[in-house]
Amino acid sequence: MKFDTVIIGGGLSGLICGIRLSQQGQRCVIISSGQSALHFSSGSFDLLNVLPDGTEVSNPLASIDELIRQAPEHPYAKLGKDKFLDMAFTAEQFFKGVNISLKGNAKQNHYRVTPMGLLKPTWLSTQGFASSNINESLPWKKVAIFNLIGFLDFYPQFIADEFLKLGTESDIHLFDLPDIEHLRRNPSELRSTNIARVLDKKISELAEILNAKSNGCDAIIFPACIGLESDALHKLEEAVEKPIFLIPTMPPSIVGIHTQQYLHDYFLKLGGVYMLGDSVKKADIEGNKVVRLYSYNHGDIPFTGKDVVLATGSYFSQGLIATSDRIYEPVFNLDVSYAPDRKEWYNTKIFESQGYQKFGVKTDRSFRGLLQGQAIDNLYVSGAILEGFNPIKEGCGAGVSILSALAIAESILSK
Ligand SMILES: Cc1cc2nc3c(=O)[nH]c(=O)nc-3n(C[C@H](O)[C@H](O)[C@H](O)COP(=O)(O)OP(=O)(O)OC[C@H]3O[C@@H](n4cnc5c(N)ncnc54)[C@H](O)[C@@H]3O)c2cc1C
Numbered sequence: 001m002k003f004d005t006v007i008i009g010g011g012l013s014g015l016i017c018g019i020r021l022s023q024q025g026q027r028c029v030i031i032s033s034g035q036s037a038l039h040f041s042s043g044s045f046d047l048l049n050v051l052p053d054g055t056e057v058s059n060p061l062a063s064i065d066e067l068i069r070q071a072p073e074h075p076y077a078k079l080g081k082d083k084f085l086d087m088a089f090t091a092e093q094f095f096k097g098v099n100i101s102l103k104g105n106a107k108q109n110h111y112r113v114t115p116m117g118l119l120k121p122t123w124l125s126t127q128g129f130a131s132s133n134i135n136e137s138l139p140w141k142k143v144a145i146f147n148l149i150g151f152l153d154f155y156p157q158f159i160a161d162e163f164l165k166l167g168t169e170s171d172i173h174l175f176d177l178p179d180i181e182h183l184r185r186n187p188s189e190l191r192s193t194n195i196a197r198v199l200d201k202k203i204s205e206l207a208e209i210l211n212a213k214s215n216g217c218d219a220i221i222f223p224a225c226i227g228l229e230s231d232a233l234h235k236l237e238e239a240v241e242k243p244i245f246l247i248p249t250m251p252p253s254i255v256g257i258h259t260q261q262y263l264h265d266y267f268l269k270l271g272g273v274y275m276l277g278d279s280v281k282k283a284d285i286e287g288n289k290v291v292r293l294y295s296y297n298h299g300d301i302p303f304t305g306k307d308v309v310l311a312t313g314s315y316f317s318q319g320l321i322a323t324s325d326r327i328y329e330p331v332f333n334l335d336v337s338y339a340p341d342r343k344e345w346y347n348t349k350i351f352e353s354q355g356y357q358k359f360g361v362k363t364d365r366s367f368r369g370l371l372q373g374q375a376i377d378n379l380y381v382s383g384a385i386l387e388g389f390n391p392i393k394e395g396c397g398a399g400v401s402i403l404s405a406l407a408i409a410e411s412i413l414s415k
Contacts, residue, residue: 003029003273005412006293006305008280008331009319011036013383013401014311015263019098020409022270029303030272031295033279037316037384037397041256042248043224044112045102045402047088047123048076049395060123060399061085061106073337073388075400078365079407087403092124094406098266100259101127111135113247116155117162123399126255128233130221130245142169144214144242145221149174150184153192153250154223170221173213177202192225192249193257199225200232207239220244224254230262280331283308285371290332290379307412310334310361310369311382311405319385320360327359332379335362335370337387353393360387367408380408 005021007014010032018028048060052070057063064084068077076084088106095102102124104110111119113130119138125131132138143163145156160170179198183189199206206226214220224246227233237244248255264274278297283290292302310331312319321330322345327338338359339345345356361369361381368375383401384391391397 001029001298001301001303003027003303003305005029005307005309006031006303007309007311008032008293009036009311009313009317009383010264010274010276011260011311011313011317011383011401012038012263012398013313013405014309015260015267016094016402017309017311017382017405017409018267018272018274019263019270020094020406021412022267022272024409024413026413028267028272029275029305030267031275031278031280031293031303033318034277035317036260037313038256038260039253040251041253041259041398042112042114042122043129043246043253043255044122044125045398046121046391046395047106047109047399049109049121050393052390052394056121058109058121059107060109061088071388075367075386075389075404076396077388078363078367079403080365083407084403087406088399090406091402094402095124098263100262103127103129103131113138113159113245115248115250117159117247119166121395126259128227128237128244128246129224129255130247137166138163138168140168140218142171142217143219143221144171144173144210144217146173146175146210146213147223148180148190148195148225149176150190151195151223151225151249152190154225154247159221159247171213171217175209175213177205177209191252192223192254193228193252195225196228196232196254200227200229203232203235203239207236210240210242210244214240214242217242222246223249225249227254227258230258283332285332285376288374289377305378307378307380307415309380309382309405309408309412310385311401312385314360314384314391315356317384322356327356329361329385332369332371332376334381335373336360337362353390357390357392358388360389361385362387366411367404380411382408 004026007030010030104124109121156172284292364375
């Protein structure tokens with residue numbers, strides 16, 4: 001099977017790269033084993049919240065010089081200052097271009113509300129999610145927080161307590177809908193995805209409940225368990241009398257699943273081929289080029305492409321595998337940077353930076369994967385699998401996945 005570019009891994013990074021290449025007329029295939037990190041997403045994309053030395057960042061663009069100084073192997077340092085600025089802007093335009101409406105920009109982080117009601121800096125947030133432009137207060141004096149009776153993945157009291165510290169009062173309302181009853185028979189069924197499947201079809205009944213109980217409040221706060229269907233939240237916004245804002249629940253993430261599905265469908269509309277449930281297991285490399293890729297489902301029938309993008313994610317998605325004594329990349333056995341002494345992999349203080357979070361595949365400055373120290377000409381490495389950054393401590397996970405994907409697409413297209 002012959003393509004211009006073969007992309008391994010169809011999460012945020014693989015999909016953005018595939019869409020970008022397909023928009024320019026390339027014939028691309030994405031081969032992806034299964035769920036991606038988007039299925040657990042907060043609904044916000046982080047670009048850079050904290051520098052490696054712990055300094056908080058409010059303007060990611062203005063902090064790039066210092067990041068490059070502190071972390072020369074960081075994917076943003078490999079991009080370099082000018083390209084980082086360019087790719088951050090390109091990313092914002094990319095989302096507008098594919099009709100994903102997001103709040104925020106790279107010049108100024110805003111603050112999203114976490115499932116615990118805390119404010120956390122971020123770059124771009126899905127429209128309709130609760131957020132604030134400043135971290136000392138919220139934009140409402142009083143809110144009505146709603147939750148379904150028995151839904152345990154959303155914590156109205158924690159949220160109300162945190163909101164009060166920021167000067168916002170809350171009324172908490174628990175409600176019920178007869179159509180939810182069948183889910184309640186088994187507690188494990190009362191999860192955000194199952195609830196959304198019901199609520200998306202019961203907008204007018206839901207709006208009636210919210211309208212009846214939100215008098216005297218500036219806004220309605222609702223768990224993000226609605227909106228698997230594209231227009232459900234929009235219909236609810238139109239049917240309620242107060243502005244409504246969502247707060248992420250514990251996973252699975254409705255907004256993340258929706259984004260994954262939306263990007264997947266967009267890629268298909270551009271003529272892309274997406275092979276879900278298949279895994280690439282090995283490759284033939286000849287003359288410093290990947291010439292054939294083999295997957296579990298296609299056996300001896302190889303995939304070929306002028307270029308290959310490895311976007312298989314980190315440990316979570318098995319793009320990296322950790323054993324008791326080594327960390328390796330399972331498709332090409334690319335060079336991985338990690339500490340040889342296992343004690344440096346982790347810190348017993350669990351909220352501290354963990355060594356393993358920065359380990360990843362080594363690349364040159366163009367994100368071409370290294371095999372025994374040598375860059376493979378047509379193999380690019382994108383997203384969470386990359387070395388040199390800590391997505392959790394630095395708050396840069398989605399940013400690295402998006403910017404590296406766009407930069408790689410640009411390199412491939414400029415060939
Ligand atoms: C649980 C979780 C939640 C996160 N939430 C956020 C957030 O809210 N905001 C934020 O900014 N960042 C978040 N991050 C950081 C995250 O890494 C990025 O946001 C980003 O989504 C990662 O995208 P990716 O495409 O690089 O990798 P992934 O999303 O991990 O996708 C990799 C894909 O490759 C597939 N794959 C793996 N091996 C193979 C193979 N051999 N063949 C074929 N396919 C393969 C996997 O099945 C998977 O679908 C989160 C990370 C995790 C782990």
